[in-house]
Amino acid sequence: MKLQIAIDLTEMGKALCLAEKVKDIVDIVEIGTPLIIKEGMHPVRALKSKFPELCVLADTKIMDGGAIECHDACEAGADIVTVLALADQATITEVVKTAHAAGKQVLADLIGVDDLATKAQLCLTLGVDLIGVHTGVDRQKQGGTPLKDLTLLAEKIDPSKIAVAGGVSLQTIDDYVRLKPGIIIAGSALYNAADIKQAALAMKGCLRK
Amino acid sequence: MKLQIAIDLTEMGKALCLAEKVKDIVDIVEIGTPLIIKEGMHPVRALKSKFPELCVLADTKIMDGGAIECHDACEAGADIVTVLALADQATITEVVKTAHAAGKQVLADLIGVDDLATKAQLCLTLGVDLIGVHTGVDRQKQGGTPLKDLTLLAEKIDPSKIAVAGGVSLQTIDDYVRLKPGIIIAGSALYNAADIKQAALAMKGCLRK
Numbered sequence: 001m002k003l004q005i006a007i008d009l010t011e012m013g014k015a016l017c018l019a020e021k022v023k024d025i026v027d028i029v030e031i032g033t034p035l036i037i038k039e040g041m042h043p044v045r046a047l048k049s050k051f052p053e054l055c056v057l058a059d060t061k062i063m064d065g066g067a068i069e070c071h072d073a074c075e076a077g078a079d080i081v082t083v084l085a086l087a088d089q090a091t092i093t094e095v096v097k098t099a100h101a102a103g104k105q106v107l108a109d110l111i112g113v114d115d116l117a118t119k120a121q122l123c124l125t126l127g128v129d130l131i132g133v134h135t136g137v138d139r140q141k142q143g144g145t146p147l148k149d150l151t152l153l154a155e156k157i158d159p160s161k162i163a164v165a166g167g168v169s170l171q172t173i174d175d176y177v178r179l180k181p182g183i184i185i186a187g188s189a190l191y192n193a194a195d196i197k198q199a200a201l202a203m204k205g206c207l208r209k
Numbered sequence: 210m211k212l213q214i215a216i217d218l219t220e221m222g223k224a225l226c227l228a229e230k231v232k233d234i235v236d237i238v239e240i241g242t243p244l245i246i247k248e249g250m251h252p253v254r255a256l257k258s259k260f261p262e263l264c265v266l267a268d269t270k271i272m273d274g275g276a277i278e279c280h281d282a283c284e285a286g287a288d289i290v291t292v293l294a295l296a297d298q299a300t301i302t303e304v305v306k307t308a309h310a311a312g313k314q315v316l317a318d319l320i321g322v323d324d325l326a327t328k329a330q331l332c333l334t335l336g337v338d339l340i341g342v343h344t345g346v347d348r349q350k351q352g353g354t355p356l357k358d359l360t361l362l363a364e365k366i367d368p369s370k371i372a373v374a375g376g377v378s379l380q381t382i383d384d385y386v387r388l389k390p391g392i393i394i395a396g397s398a399l400y401n402a403a404d405i406k407q408a409a410l411a412m413k414g415c416l417r418k
Contacts, residue, residue: 038281040249064345072247090347136273138299
């Protein structure tokens, strides 16, 4: 089970500084969509040029233009690129083809999908490597969590292929660990912690229980 | 009826140069998603700082984090920001609230939506200003066009609120003009033309017929 930090800050300097603090604790550093919309692939490139061994996920949430957008993310150094599971099959296929040709992985984000199991199966058939069970931040504000979705999906597909995101914290992480997803993603619970290293170490400890 | 150029190139210098060439002919310049994924809001900022009067659309395709992502696009100078119609209602609402507070407009992109009329009506109810009927580039490669969707939707909602995109060219533009959408968006038919100014003038001419 891997721990991923999702850095959804929009100040590039601060985001890179946070990534540096936890790079030896977490398994994957995610450059979040808000920072990509503001700064493009520059933070991904900066992170990979400083720490080539670090696994970096670019949360591009590709919806169209699969080849070109995935190409630029891979070229900037992203190890994992995200596509929306709601995208056209042609787009998902283009993203998979482009990422795999570059030796990179693809995560299909199920955000907004109703029939999780069917769509997840389809994405896996199209060659996607990882399936993201994701309650968006706007839905979280209304009390949503990804726990129910993860429970449902972990019965239908190999849980080691699932990455779960959406408000995971030290208080709730055990509920997720129990379902054995391949990746647990934590965002503000880490980067808003008083001591981000300690918080990351504590979460990492929960994964080993 | 307005003419919008969608610049889906990923070289910022080239994109800005093209925008400059047609800025007095087209009504709206769109910085496309591929360039945003690569360079963030930098091209939007560059364009607006050089040509403050130019109407710039940032094709952010927001799917989550409505407030933060829309804020950054507006702050960079975008006059119109896009949200995916497939996004959660909470996200669309956040985007609308944020854009309107900044005096900007929101286009909801129907890409990937099955029930166009229902979703378009919902988006308008949520305060969205414009509805994008959009056949993505990956779907276009399979022969898809937005003409059928535009025909259907123009019967259900005020056509002046519709922007249509997806392979519109000088050969096909008359079919779209006939349906009187508010905005016709052309991409590669303009920026790949031998003479982009002439192509834009010719398209603009078709809108006035």
